[in-house]
Amino acid sequence: MPSAYSTKALTFTRFFRFFLIAAIGVLLASCTRQTAATVTLQGETMGTTYTVKYLADGISTPPEEIQQQLDALLEEVNRQMSTYRADSEISRFNQMHDTGKPMPVSADFAAVTAEALRLNALTNGALDITVGPLVNLWGFGPNKEITREPSATEIEQAAAQTGADKIILKQDGGNTLSKTRPDVYLDLSSIAKGFGVDKLAKHLEQAGIGNYLVEIGGELRGKGKNAQGEAWRVGIEQPAITQGTATQVIIPLDNRSLATSGDYRNFHVDQQGRRLSHIIHPHTRRPISHKLASISVVADSAATADGLSTALFVLGEEDALNLARKLDLAVLMIIRDNGGYRTEMSPAFQKLLQ
Numbered sequence: 001m002p003s004a005y006s007t008k009a010l011t012f013t014r015f016f017r018f019f020l021i022a023a024i025g026v027l028l029a030s031c032t033r034q035t036a037a038t039v040t041l042q043g044e045t046m047g048t049t050y051t052v053k054y055l056a057d058g059i060s061t062p063p064e065e066i067q068q069q070l071d072a073l074l075e076e077v078n079r080q081m082s083t084y085r086a087d088s089e090i091s092r093f094n095q096m097h098d099t100g101k102p103m104p105v106s107a108d109f110a111a112v113t114a115e116a117l118r119l120n121a122l123t124n125g126a127l128d129i130t131v132g133p134l135v136n137l138w139g140f141g142p143n144k145e146i147t148r149e150p151s152a153t154e155i156e157q158a159a160a161q162t163g164a165d166k167i168i169l170k171q172d173g174g175n176t177l178s179k180t181r182p183d184v185y186l187d188l189s190s191i192a193k194g195f196g197v198d199k200l201a202k203h204l205e206q207a208g209i210g211n212y213l214v215e216i217g218g219e220l221r222g223k224g225k226n227a228q229g230e231a232w233r234v235g236i237e238q239p240a241i242t243q244g245t246a247t248q249v250i251i252p253l254d255n256r257s258l259a260t261s262g263d264y265r266n267f268h269v270d271q272q273g274r275r276l277s278h279i280i281h282p283h284t285r286r287p288i289s290h291k292l293a294s295i296s297v298v299a300d301s302a303a304t305a306d307g308l309s310t311a312l313f314v315l316g317e318e319d320a321l322n323l324a325r326k327l328d329l330a331v332l333m334i335i336r337d338n339g340g341y342r343t344e345m346s347p348a349f350q351k352l353l354q
């Protein structure tokens, strides 16, 4: 069953299907020297796949048991944050029409919402978890059937439901969330996968596992060493379509996370043949359509990296780079340029490569 975090594109051109598979994406740097000590667990969650690798030396819990525990945690995140489930916590909040009554929410739900609100303030509203009505209107939500571009009136109506000021989070004592309009609708897809990564990573650490690489749908967190005794390394492919070759930027991930957002993985093609991203600009109220093909962000937590990558994708290459400089964020961007692509890195990202 699909879930909220990774909607599949309705329309891929043949080129972009090829592009998707062959040229771009965040790839786990392939570990050819598989040693007995490395455990690899794989499965499905949040409408996508996950991969967990860890060094099993000194770990007595069998891998199957670890995987069961991780699956249970992912199931819990889905029960909290999937808009594809009518009975999830987020769906219950979305269905609640009472504006006067704060709804008690789980600590996880409150933590993700708090982080999203922090990033909303940091990015001039670019990350906005209340953008759900617009996401749905443009056909990127649980109901993906749209046959025409929404009308100006429909966009206006959906936009009236959005804005971070329309939710009130209270974290003193118990956690509660309330809405200022009956039709406020949350969408945590921009940050939930990263949160899931953090959750799995924490569990591994509690289980005594200090060397791991966790990935859900391209969002990653690594800690400690791999079987070769080095930091886990991940590659971001830089497409070089004009030369027909692609190079990789390799990033060591020791106690760090990496997330990527882009319009190459998930988009519709509109009637004019423009690519429409599944990421909505909260200010223009339209799907993003700009020169930035993808943006990768390295941060301590995967939730932060995930939320920031979505936000900076909204901002576009110039504003994203300016903000990255100002806040010392490690950012790598792949920008469409003259029929090809070029890569740009923030100073903090360059430092990671030294």
Ligand code: ADP
Residues within 6 Å of the ligand: 005, 006, 007, 126, 127, 128, 129, 131, 135, 140, 187, 188, 189, 190, 191, 193, 217, 260, 261, 262, 265, 266, 278, 279, 280, 281, 282, 306, 309, 310, 314
């Ligand atoms: P992916 O799921 O491809 O990894 P993101 O992490 O960037 O991508 O999250 C994109 C999802 O977030 C969209 O599918 C949509 O549900 C939601 N979304 C779209 N625009 C915004 C926005 N401006 N702020 C917050 N969430 C958004």
Ligand code: MG
Residues within 6 Å of the ligand: 189, 190, 191, 259, 260, 261, 305, 306, 307, 308, 309, 310
């Ligand atoms: Mg994101």
